[in-house]
Amino acid sequence: MCSKLLIAVCLLAYISVATAASASFIKKCKWEDSTCIKESTQAAIPVFAAGIPELGIEKLDPLHYDKLNASSETLILLLEDIVITGVKDCQAKKIQRDVPKEKLIVKALCTVDLNGQYEMNGRLLFLPIQGKGKVHAVLRKVMINVEGDVVEKKGKDGKVHWDIKSWKHTYELKDKASIELENLFQGNEVLGRAARELLDSSANEVIGEVGPPIIKALLTKVIKVVDRFFREVPAEELTLD
Numbered sequence: 001m002c003s004k005l006l007i008a009v010c011l012l013a014y015i016s017v018a019t020a021a022s023a024s025f026i027k028k029c030k031w032e033d034s035t036c037i038k039e040s041t042q043a044a045i046p047v048f049a050a051g052i053p054e055l056g057i058e059k060l061d062p063l064h065y066d067k068l069n070a071s072s073e074t075l076i077l078l079l080e081d082i083v084i085t086g087v088k089d090c091q092a093k094k095i096q097r098d099v100p101k102e103k104l105i106v107k108a109l110c111t112v113d114l115n116g117q118y119e120m121n122g123r124l125l126f127l128p129i130q131g132k133g134k135v136h137a138v139l140r141k142v143m144i145n146v147e148g149d150v151v152e153k154k155g156k157d158g159k160v161h162w163d164i165k166s167w168k169h170t171y172e173l174k175d176k177a178s179i180e181l182e183n184l185f186q187g188n189e190v191l192g193r194a195a196r197e198l199l200d201s202s203a204n205e206v207i208g209e210v211g212p213p214i215i216k217a218l219l220t221k222v223i224k225v226v227d228r229f230f231r232e233v234p235a236e237e238l239t240l241d
């Protein structure tokens with residue numbers, strides 16, 4: 001018969017095995033070995049994208065948002081029931097850690113697909129635009145740069161953990177995006193045509209105007225997950241340094 005104490009010990013052992021097993025997909029590298037770090041990060045991306053329930057890490061692909069506000073100064077743009085896919089296929093381009101400055105720099109190239117509902121009213125690149133309906137957008141080859149302030153902190157397990165204190169990002173579209181908005185101007189063909197032509201010819205400029213809150217929402221979820229992972233898994237399991 002298992003005593004209560006024994007059950008507790010069994011449970012603890014099980015939890016630590018599960019934790020060790022879940023971090024074991026990380027190939028440890030030395031920070032100066034940039035090839036190793038890039039490969040290790042690349043291998044980790046689909047694992048994170050699928051979610052790691054035993055570490056409380058939610059799926060990153062697909063990502064769901066009930067509401068996103070992508071309004072600018074000239075345009076009201078509200079998105080609803082948004083599903084973003086593609087994170088699992090992001091390519092790690094560069095990962096660099098500057099230990100004295102406590103910086104972690106990550107560059108990744110991603111193509112993301114967005115589906116959902118939109119409602120917009122105002123001016124987009126100076127053209128009046130209005131509509132409400134389905135939206136589908138593809139952002140191709142977005143080069144994302146994230147610079148995080150990563151400090152070392154002692155975790156509940158008494159070991160050193162990384163902690164993302166703050167972060168900032170930039171991004172650049174390396175390929176042509178596409179945006180489809182159904183039911184522009186309540187389906188008025190004539191008014192809708194000019195807007196559709198603009199969306200076709202200047203998709204990247206449009207993304208430049210309305211994309212930042214969307215990219216930010218996406219990165220916020222990704223970084224939340226990575227921060228959670230750092231909190232669960234001590235640094236010694238992630239690096240050879």
Ligand SMILES: *[C@@H]1O[C@H](CO)[C@@H](O)[C@H](O)[C@H]1NC(C)=O
Binds near residue numbers: 069070071072078
């Ligand atoms: C969306 O954001 C704009 C500007 O940032 C703001 O004026 C507006 O009230 C917001 N709308 C909603 C529904 O949150």
